[in-house]
Amino acid sequence: MTPRAPGAAAPSGGPLLLGVRHHGPGSARAVLAALEAARPRAVLVEGPPEGDALLPLAADGRMRPPVALLAHAVDDPGRAAFWPMAEFSPEWVAIRWALAHAVPVRFVDLPAANSLAMRERPEDGQDDGDLGIDPIGILAGTAGYDDPERWWEDVVEHRSQAGARTDACAPFAALAEAMTALREAYGDGGHPQDAVREACMRLRLRSARKEFGDDIAVVCGAWHVPALAARTTVAADRSLLRGIPRIRTELTWVPWTHRRLARRSGYGAGIESPGWYGHLFGSPDRPVERWMTRVAGLLRGEDMPVSSAHVIEAVRLAGTLAALRGRPAVGLAEATDAVRAVMCGGSDVPLALVHDRLVVGEILGEVPDGAPAVPLQRDLTRQQRSLRLGPEAEPRELELDLRKDNDAARSRLLHRLRLLDVSWGTPAAGRGSTGTFRESWRLRWEPELLVRVAEAGVWGTTVLGAATARAESDAVSASSLAEVTTLAEQCLLAGLPEALPVVMRALADRAALDADVGHLADALPALARSMRYGDVRSTGTTALGEVAVGLARRVCVGLPPACTGLDAESADLARRRLDGVHGAIGLLGDAVGADGLTERWTGTLRRLASRDTVAPPVRGRATRVLLDEGRATEEEAARLMALALSPGAPPAEAAAWIEGFVGGASGGGMLLVHDTRLLGLVDAWLTGIPAETFTGVLPLLRRTFASYEPGVRRTLGELVRRGPGPGRAAGGGGTPAPGFGEGLDEERADAVTPVVRLLLGLPAPEERAVAG
Template structure:
């Protein structure tokens, strides 16, 4: 909800109790606030509100500033003044016993709360957080705190206060209304906008009550209690910065007993709080841990630009486009500024807003194209800014170890996604790889493997890295396994090995342990693997587990890991697969046969990775030969076995043609013959090129296809379509041309033997026709 009442997407917005706002003329700077506490109702992450808060605090000079945020954060407020603290940042609170139960309170440089905190720290004023403690808000996943008031019109809907005010003002776009009335207007009286907004919110609260947010009533009771305590300590020299939605409730006359009654009996959980880095990109998201700000980069610019914001923005856009090799001149910038100002005047806006500047950028700087405009939106309107927190901020031991490893390995967390290529023969790159694999095993998704320049199991590894703020929660969750990345990953791997029932899961875990270099976990994993392998009699399970073991052995060679025990288990699995596969393939239905085909392909590839597998290779070839010859084996498996034998040179092309002619004989049911073709040449296995280059095989397929009875053709068509649709477009075109020409050797009734698609003698006229184009491509002149 992008309203004045939201503190952030993960935390429920909080408010501050106080009497009505007063004009700074009633106060004497430095002598308290005789007119009562100063209540500043803001829109979170609004640069206009932030500027207004700063001006109001400068005029009033309160002794204490009360800020919307969890009460536990009082102990962390001094860190906001540390030179190493760079917004955007967020307060993070999580349950100690369940770190996954967490909430964030994001703050950017243009957030009114952040501006208030920094103003108070710079001038020696006290700072207090007055929202409901996170210990209560995190205690229940679905709290039902309510005071019995009716929700919105009895419908239970939640309202967006800013959207409601925009609707009343005749605006369809709430963001545009807010820009017009707050962000793009100046005011000599810093308090006047807050008074007007408080009055408007008062009217909304009278009409809608809690607006579909019953928990706000409890939060506001807590804030009133905190406000009373601050007034008791500091008198009326108190300023409150809270969501404007809460101002009417905080100025309402209530008793201490009534407020305490609302807080009585709330659930509670032990929590920890800290500061964590945040990003502009995360602020722009409306779900997850976002804040729902559509243009944080634009808002940051409005807040930071001392004057001429449109001119400065266009200059910034021009710099970005020039860096990306787009031709943008000073004249373009001048024209874009003029167009933005003209559009603002035509639309009745006080100054050009984001819509006007975007339209001007598209028309002038991007020449009407949305392609460079998307770059501007991504890099500037949203932005890649990543905040930073001091090293002294509280953190779980695992987070500290991760930070230390990041510094040692020069792996700086970045908000933008980037590719990382690692050469595992280098010590630093090897350590980086182990760190990233250990984090993945712990469920911390900082890096994801990417397709690199080399294949699986080589000396190179490619990663895609992107640091997201919620990874701090994942690290906190993983902290239950240990205090260092290595010890935590080892403990996690041992636990998974003991708890896994599926053989494939344990083999995948063994692969992860080798990639992560967890030598202390391997003995436990290997014992569990040997136990499961000995008990599992399902050939499909064994076949599914073998590829991971084969890859693990290859990784072990690359990373210098001892894998003798792993090799013994892999060899044992391969032997059992060779024995049990033929009977396991007999009598399978269509779906089971298709799944078994994938297992056969994986085993075939895995055996090539096993060290010293020459004897196994011969045994495997014998298994494939039995599959190809047995009529009780489904056609798709017989065809696939024949193709693997042909590719490995275990059978000659004549023998492959004989197997195909048997499979496609008139006595074979059409559906079984079509399945054989699918197994032999289907999908992306290179079968299309095989047919292009072997006229005999293509002729056999063509003759069988033309002889399929009409009543059976409809049944086999879907399978044939799937078989040939997997070919590359060029292969399909070549096959179509060959079949259309109808020139193949050995085909019955064919008048012209020879290579498919070619006549017995060259056609010189057709050959010469290509010469002009060839000379044009080569840049040569035709010889006359």
């Protein structure tokens, strides 16, 4: 006996096939009406059969959509797939109806064990977006619509409720007829797995009919309805399933978000407006008025002047637009246009907020504790609760004070998860103190992180154990010194004392074998920071300090030769390395074996500053560091600058020296403001550059001085204009600073006066005399 055509009245005509569009509120309402009218003995829903045991959880009051079935391979958790369901999903409505009426409900589709084994990419979904053709798009184009979403709204979402009560199955009959025509025209040109899936569906439908008879309702994608109604043999269907691969899988319910429903790739379901669809499903009466009220509330919360009059006018405009466009009811396009014109003043900026917060929305579903989960997930959930750090869909800024026990525990958890590639939190620049007792994080929970947690489960059953095992494995397999030093820093941040011995052995081995001074210089700052973190977090770092001091001494010996014969790019890298090493040595002052390290570093800086063969940016920065640390007097710094800016020095090299000395965030601008002697040297060199070479050094000079604050640049300009020195600012006759002229060059000033008058719109002196 073949399934009856959708909409047939006789219950003996075969199972009731309810073809739907996944995540459509109109389809969901139609499914609910059809189930209420037909009252089937069993309900079959498109989905993996392994999920049957999880269906009773949908009746749990703590289960709040959107949620998703997560299936992943036991031996390869990264191979996973989701079956998302929202409150307005027809499948979810069918499941809830069946559980509420004590009607057996089962999934009917290809098992996840087979679909995951057949899938090359774990992010391949099973919704309409995977079809080789877009049936909704074809139907919309045939009807003269250029937007499939708008066609679906007009034909299904906005159909009258009166029509639905007259014949609850009429929409499904129309969709089945349309899909049959499409499959006849285009063949079974869907997803490559469709033939196998549909064969499995037919076999499971036959099995259900043997158990319950023909009084069965099947809720599936509309595309599959013609295939389920087709006359086939059991042997033919089984032949399609013969030999398909299979892997061991585990399934559970996981929370989902509206934003994930809105994505068209990856794990998303491709719904452009889940927030709008949820509103339509939850507001059967006066949906437009309720929507405009929600929009007004959102905008008022952002201090925009929106009143009830705006709401009334927006509702009227939306209705007028729908009538002019020949639509049966107000759709999202009309509502959006009305909001833009009436509430947003024609601006798309507040409209983008409405789209993000309401049209898409950021609702995070909830799953009860009874849902299966890997042990690592259970431990993570327990810690989230104990630390009062629950997952949220909305981005959240978190400021931590590591002197507080709870904040320190939160920090360790977030760092351990990052080490496991579960990037729930991302370190951010803090708004408050910049000390090491403060940490700032940006938190955002994504459903995919549950897959990451499942993958990380291979390392252990607790977050601490898994992070420790992962750190030890990474230390052994690390191929460079920088990787191990970064890992040592992560271990201290994450509080992994058991992993540190393994990491330290790997660090000592890599440091002993690595002869590249650049690699040693790159590794040293991370080690020094790790020691500081150890002090803050009460972690022993004696072994770490010994390795760091040994690296620092090797850097002191090898850095000057490594800074010679460099091109511009390599010289800039060497300058940044010098800064990093200087900061690191400052943190190693109390480390074991660090006696005399500061003096050795001072000697290294002097060699870098005085050798002509060293790259100019490095020489300039070494000179500046010596001056700032009081290791060089102002006279010595001025002498080194004079040598670097002497007429015999190539202008490009001199400009690079200046950039190293006063460039970047080193506070060089204020140094020139307060030391007029150095400013005079720079000014004299700059004014003496030949015209033919000035253009070549100008970009470098612009980059150097553009980094200063506007106030600093303005002050420097004033000092250069009036010539800093005793008595000069007041117009006295004092001795000008080196590099500044003795007085005003009146001939040069007179040459630009006419141009300035023309720019300001002032009359020339002779014109003013005639007018007088």
